[in-house]
Amino acid sequence: MSIVFLNGEYMPKDEAKISPDDRGFLLGDGLYEVTPFYQGVPFGLEDHLRRLMRGLCWLRIDYDVSGIEAMHRELVARNSLSSSDRSMVYMQITRGAAPRTHYFPEGEVKPTIYSYTKEWSRPRDEVWNRGFTAKTVPDRRWSRVDIKTICLLPNALAFQAAKDEGADDAILVRDGVAIEGAHQNFWGVFGDTVVTHPITGHILPGITRGIVLEEAREAGMKVEERPIQVEELGFADELFFTGTTGEVRPIREVDGLKVGKGGVGDVTKTLSDLFLERVEKVKASERTGGS
Numbered sequence: 043m044s045i046v047f048l049n050g051e052y053m054p055k056d057e058a059k060i061s062p063d064d065r066g067f068l069l070g071d072g073l074y075e076v077t078p079f080y081q082g083v084p085f086g087l088e089d090h091l092r093r094l095m096r097g098l099c100w101l102r103i104d105y106d107v108s109g110i111e112a113m114h115r116e117l118v119a120r121n122s123l124s125s126s127d128r129s130m131v132y133m134q135i136t137r138g139a140a141p142r143t144h145y146f147p148e149g150e151v152k153p154t155i156y157s158y159t160k161e162w163s164r165p166r167d168e169v170w171n172r173g174f175t176a177k178t179v180p181d182r183r184w185s186r187v188d189i190k191t192i193c194l195l196p197n198a199l200a201f202q203a204a205k206d207e208g209a210d211d212a213i214l215v216r217d218g219v220a221i222e223g224a225h226q227n228f229w230g231v232f233g234d235t236v237v238t239h240p241i242t243g244h245i246l247p248g249i250t251r252g253i254v255l256e257e258a259r260e261a262g263m264k265v266e267e268r269p270i271q272v273e274e275l276g277f278a279d280e281l282f283f284t285g286t287t288g289e290v291r292p293i294r295e296v297d298g299l300k301v302g303k304g305g306v307g308d309v310t311k312t313l314s315d316l317f318l319e320r321v322e323k324v325k326a327s328e329r330t331g332g333s
């Protein structure tokens with residue numbers, strides 16, 4: 043039985059009880075974060091917390107994030123995942139339980155904090171090296187998806203539409219632009235230039251996206267943050283996704299059409315290697331006390 047964290051306490055998952063009046067349950071009034079751990083070492087945690095704080099500010103939920111790192115580490119340890127190659131901590135904060143109103147509850151209502159951890163794995167090399175398939179699906183989300191809210195129905199419907207067609211993932215299309223995946227950011231390689239959508243209200247500012255951008259620039263690659271038109275997908279040399287549990291994920295086919303020469307392109311492979319090296323550096327730095 044996994045141990046979860048709910049409102050300040052660790053408990054077996056089947057003892058965790060949440061009120062039916064919780065505004066997360068009734069209204070989707072809340073946020074979430076997913077932070078990866080590599081052999082018990084958090085990766086990008088500061089960035090995840092910064093994004094969470096920004097979301098809390100936008101939603102006007104009053105919650106002090108200073109205890110979150112300790113809670114995440116404790117949860118990983120209590121679930122015996124400290125030496126697991128890859129685990130993650132999911133955390134959700136909602137405005138709390140109150141009689142259902144569209145406006146915010148009056149008086150003091152404590153936010154609900156729920157967190158669990160679990161293992162995840164990178165696809166086997168022979169699977170990763172084949173690349174993945176994607177299907178374009180209309181982006182029916184609201185215009186503030188930069189806030190990581192728990193309202194993921196349009197993402198879930200898009201992913202399901204892709205899955206129904208036998209594709210591994212969805213590419214969301216808004217006004218002719220291939221915006222991002224259902225749960226990952228989207229990238230293209232055109233000649234010697236790596237391209238990804240700029241940060242606007244229409245994409246989630248992915249932590250993995252930020253790290254891969256940094257690595258690409260440090261490696262001297264030409265990088266552009268600009269929208270990628272759907273018509274351009276046919277001319278792309280490479281396409282890939284980035285995300286916490288996807289890391290760097292090559293796309294070999296979109297809507298049944300081969301991307302570039304097919305398989306995994308050199309730039310995608312290089313960025314994936316740089317990303318994994320960065321993970322190793324962070325692990326090593328924690329082990330030597332950050333020096």
Ligand SMILES: Cc1ncc(COP(=O)(O)O)c(C=O)c1O
Pocket residue numbers: 076197222223224225226227245246247248249250251284285286287
């Ligand atoms: C819509 C969407 N885009 C991008 C991402 C990737 O973000 P990150 O790299 O922080 O996991 C996610 C992750 O959940 C997502 O849901």
